Amino acid sequence: xxxxxxxxxxxxxxxxxxxxxxxxxxxxxxxxxxxxxxxxxxxxxxxxxxxxxxxxxxxxxxxxxxxxxxxxxxxxxxxxxxxxxxxxxxxxxxxxxxxxxxxxxxxxxxxxxxxxxxxxxxxxxxxxxxxxxxxxxxxxxxxxxxxxxxxxxxxxxxxxxxxxxxxxxxxxxxxxxxxxxxxxxxxxxxxxxxxxxxxxxxxx
Numbered sequence: 001x002x003x004x005x006x007x008x009x010x011x012x013x014x015x016x017x018x019x020x021x022x023x024x025x026x027x028x029x030x031x032x033x034x035x036x037x038x039x040x041x042x043x044x045x046x047x048x049x050x051x052x053x054x055x056x057x058x059x060x061x062x063x064x065x066x067x068x069x070x071x072x073x074x075x076x077x078x079x080x081x082x083x084x085x086x087x088x089x090x091x092x093x094x095x096x097x098x099x100x101x102x103x104x105x106x107x108x109x110x111x112x113x114x115x116x117x118x119x120x121x122x123x124x125x126x127x128x129x130x131x132x133x134x135x136x137x138x139x140x141x142x143x144x145x146x147x148x149x150x151x152x153x154x155x156x157x158x159x160x161x162x163x164x165x166x167x168x169x170x171x172x173x174x175x176x177x178x179x180x181x182x183x184x185x186x187x188x189x190x191x192x193x194x195x196x197x198x199x200x201x202x203x204x
Contacts, residue, residue, distance in 0.1 A: 005163070006104065013105050014098040021092055028089045032060050035080050041093055046110035049130045053113050054102040057093035059084055088177045094133045106166040107132030108154035111194070118196040119151075126154035129161065136165075139172035147194045 018025075032040045039060060046056040061081030077085075084090040097103040103110065110131035116124075136157045137150045145153075157165070 006166075007101075009163075009166075010098050010104050014095045018092075018095050021095075024089060025092045028059055028084060028092070031080055032084075035078060036060055036063060045113055046131070047113050047116060047127060048102055048110055049127060051116060051124075051127050054097070054100075054110075056102070056110055057096055059090040059093060061085055061090050091133055098133065102130075104130040104132045106135055106169050108135050108157065109137065115194050118194060120197060122155060123151040123197070125158055126151060128158050134169060134173040136169060139169055139176050142176065148197050151197075 029040050042058045042060040042062075043055050044058075045053050048054045061078065061084050062076040063078060081090070094103060098105060107130050108126040119126075136153045137145060140153055141149070
């Protein structure tokens with residue numbers, strides 16, 4: 001699958017999904033505004049293709065706080081926010097990221113720039129492709145997986161990506177969202193911060 005074909009499919013798919021989901025998008029945005037006020041859309045720096053930093057868009061799911069504090073995520077996450085995450089409706093604004101060329105429909109999930117120096121050389125290969133709204137990790141366990149398991153799946157995708165694989169991941173994503181599997185890691189509102197794999201830490 002060439003980059004041109006994948007990009008064409010991404011743009012076509014993102015436009016179609018925006019059209020189909022626009023009523024849900026509008027209702028979800030209105031609910032965020034009514035329960036949490038502004039901003040409705042959460043913006044955060046993430047790492048994309050080749051380590052380039054871009055701004056990721058999501059519907060807001062937490063009360064505002066002075067900075068990103070994973071330890072307080074459980075307290076800040078609202079009832080509406082839990083629903084938006086469980087249903088993946090909070091991800092809808094990322095279709096705009098796809099149209100902008102920051103992301104693909106399928107690929108490794110974009111993570112925080114602060115993680116860049118914590119990857120092993122093998123793990124860093126996840127940035128050899130555009131990050132995705134969904135990916136192999138999302139259909140193989142989502143946040144129920146460990147960081148090492150997630151990165152191994154990301155690299156496997158980089159080495160085996162194809163149109164057929166992308167179609168299978170998109171189909172499996174629908175089933176995963178319906179079943180609401182792996183939304184959060186055990187004992188956490190989301191996924192705990194990545195501080196580096198043991199193998200990486202031991203080599204420092």
